Amino acid sequence: MRLWGLTGGIGSGKSEVAKLLAAAGIPVLNADAIGHKLLEREGACFKRVVEEFGESVLSAGAVDREKLASLVFANSEARRLLNAILHPQIQSEIALECAKLAEQGHSLAVIEAALLSEGGKKEPFLAGLILVTCPAEIRIQRLMDGRGMPRDEVLRRIAAQTPPESKLALADHVIDNSGELKALEDRVDKLVEELRAQ
Template identity: 45%
Template sequence: MVKVGLTGGIGAGKSAVSALLASYGAVVVDADLIAREVVAPGTAGLAAVVAEFGDGVLLPDGALDRPALGRIVFADPDRLAALNAIVHPLVGRRSAELEAGAGPGDVVLHDVPLLAENGLAALYDLVVVVDAAEETRLRRLVTLRGMPEDEARARMAAQASREDRLAVADLVIDNDGPLDRLEPQVAALWQELRRRAAS
């Protein structure tokens, strides 16, 4: 088994790379998806978030109001740290459970948005960074996700710098261009990961 940490700044295209690797057969442990699971209605995680941030972060149906919470935490590093202190341990436990279910020759891909920020590189056999220029990322967030430019810039600023992310990379996928340039790079990456998993 080879344990891979996949990361990239918001708008870099990490999800596209993750989806391609999953289609090849990687066992994907998606931290974002798990982070949603651990604060779903009725969970201890959601109760802890409400205790910390108040009822204003809930929707009328009792689910987490992500945009409302985002406005609080992305504007204040201390509040972001408080949220991370609740969510990260829960995500870590669930990720470990999923990884334990993988076979000896599998490629286990941990999709971890904040890998560089949280100093997690040492947890993986290999770190793959999906990289794109800041202007490209900003354009994608505004045009593809419909995010207001100021919010997009705030989210980008709350993450590690491009240089800090690249500093922890063992391998880099350049996703500054169109999807047809991405696919051959991911196919080559898959061959390398399979080779490492088998050795």
């Protein structure tokens, strides 16, 4: 099983690329979705997150992801702590999902995650890295329009992530998503051919 990482800054369009890959028949795992399950009341990380961050991150007895996001995007130490809690569990879940996919006969899958290859090195469990790029101003506008986020919140979240440019040297494939959807579809079609040929 070859697992490729799909990453890019917030608002770059990595989720759109993930949808196109899935539509082409490539299984796509989503690290955010796995993290959300881990934060559910019965999830493996719920108790520890509440212990570390307090009940202020709860709403109706469940972790309020927006409250938690506001806290960790404003505080780098809180962000490091949350990542230390979630990432080992997310990696375990990814390994389980990959094993299931391999049993089903899949030889290729993609994991979509914003925080891949942070710190200047590629994760050893990845066959390679796909980086989705887009100019900052387009990303900002997409997040303001698509998610209704205020500009200052968008800028705070962008600043909290490793700049995508720093991942360029690690990327095996770079997908420019600064244009129209048709251009992105064409680039992803080419990527699918290349991934299947490797």
